Amino acid sequence: MLSDKEQKKEFKKIASKNPEKYYAVGYLKKEGFSRKQCSKCEKYFWSVNNNQKVCGDSVCSGGFRFIGNTPAKNKLSYLDVWKEFSSMFKKFGYTPIKRYPVVARWNPTMEYTIASIAAFQPFVVSGEVKPPAKKLVIPQFCLRFIDIDNVGITGAHNTGFVMIGQHQFVERKEWDQNKVFGEIHQWLRKGLGLPNEEIIFHEDAWAGGGNFGPCMEFFSRGVEIGNQVYMMYEQTPDGNKELNIKVLDMGMGQERCAWFSQGCATIYDAAFPKVMESLYKKTGLKTDEKLMAKYIPYAGYLNVDEVEDLEKAWKFVASKVGMDVSLMLVGVIILGF
Known part of the structure; x- marks a missing residue:
């Protein structure tokens, strides 16, 4: 089987050739976003700015440009991020639940909970076990030792952090990708107070824990605020197969969201x-x-x-x-x- 990195790379090529199938193109166009290709990294992205030539990544767009000058109208403390997010998504029909343990004793593919979706892999994602709720949000504490080399250098990384997850585990007939994308867009607009002109969406792919699918990353002024993954497939020794249920996996760092909204020097100052x-x-x-x-x-x-x-x-x-x-x-x- 391919490694997660290899699987992501291969599927990204497939998704890029057919964006209407894998991304919320209808919603994006309705909101005035148009598809572009970065002149530097060649990644496909969506923006309402007609003259936008580069994607939202810091390397392409000129670094972090929100320090001391955040475009977010709503300045949120570390604790306020979860309070505001869970309150908004509860109105959207999601059930806020408590976090899972950081030691992933239920998950044979990993030792520690490295993302909010890891709390539900592999058995909920595969459809073998019922989720706590079909639509839920969770403030999951995660450990990522692979990020140690970035801690204290990028100003944006932590070994331990809270990933706020927006998840759905629904039948195919219940799946509405434009709707779930619209919900996270509403968080950016109303939760953080960002105008569309300050938001850039990246087409990408994600793989992890034996699953993969297309995803949309959301950026503003050089920083990735979060990533909404549409988990569609499972890797098996016999090849890739479509999941029995539709799985939504949006992950957003609670610390990073607070940092961006406050515009302070480092993520540590915010959290x-x-x-x-x-x-x-x-x-x-x-x-x-x-x-x-x-x-x-x-x-x-x-x-x-x-x-x-x-x-x-x-x-x-x-x-x-x-x-x-x-x-x-x-x-x-x-x-x-």
Whole structure:
């Protein structure tokens, strides 16, 4: 069988050739979005801005551009993100449920719960076990040790974080992709207070836990706010097969949402303001605010999961900050965070 990365790459090619089948094209067009191809990475994306030439990814669009200048009209604290999200989606007919354990003892494909959908893999997703509710939202605490190398560097990653999940486990006749996409769009518009001009949707694919399907990522000013996956298939030794039920898997970082809405320097300042204050007080360390103001907008270029040549990426960021790369490494890693 293909690895998750290989499966994602292969299915993305298929989905890109037939967007009407795999994405909420009807809803997007109704809202004034049009399909474009990024002039840098060649990814397909949707925007209402006629002159938009690049996608929403930080590397293509010029880094994080919301720091100190967020377009979100609603400034949400870390706790408020879940409160507002669950309240809105309860009105949409979703049932808010409590999180699952972080040790995924029910899941033979992984040791730790790495995403909200992992709480329901493999047996709920396969249709063998009934879900707690057909339509639910969950604030799932996740552990991702693969992100350790990004923690403290990108300003956007945590080893442990809360993934807010919007999930459906429904019969095929009950599935309405335009509707579920419209619901997350309403969160962006009314929950965060973003105008359509500040939202870019990316066509993509996702694979994990033996399942895969198309997905739509949503970006604003260089940061990915979340990703809505339409889980359609299961990988088996005998080949790919369509799932018995339709599965919606939207994941959005609670910390990242708070960070974006507040427009503060790092995700840690948004999620752990009291902890950060206490750490600075006890250690006597101070953030070099001038350095961080130059560095953070380009920190997304250093994501080890996305960058092929990390040394080259550090040199590029150093040139933007206006420092020798060795001095910047000391300043960012030791003094900055």
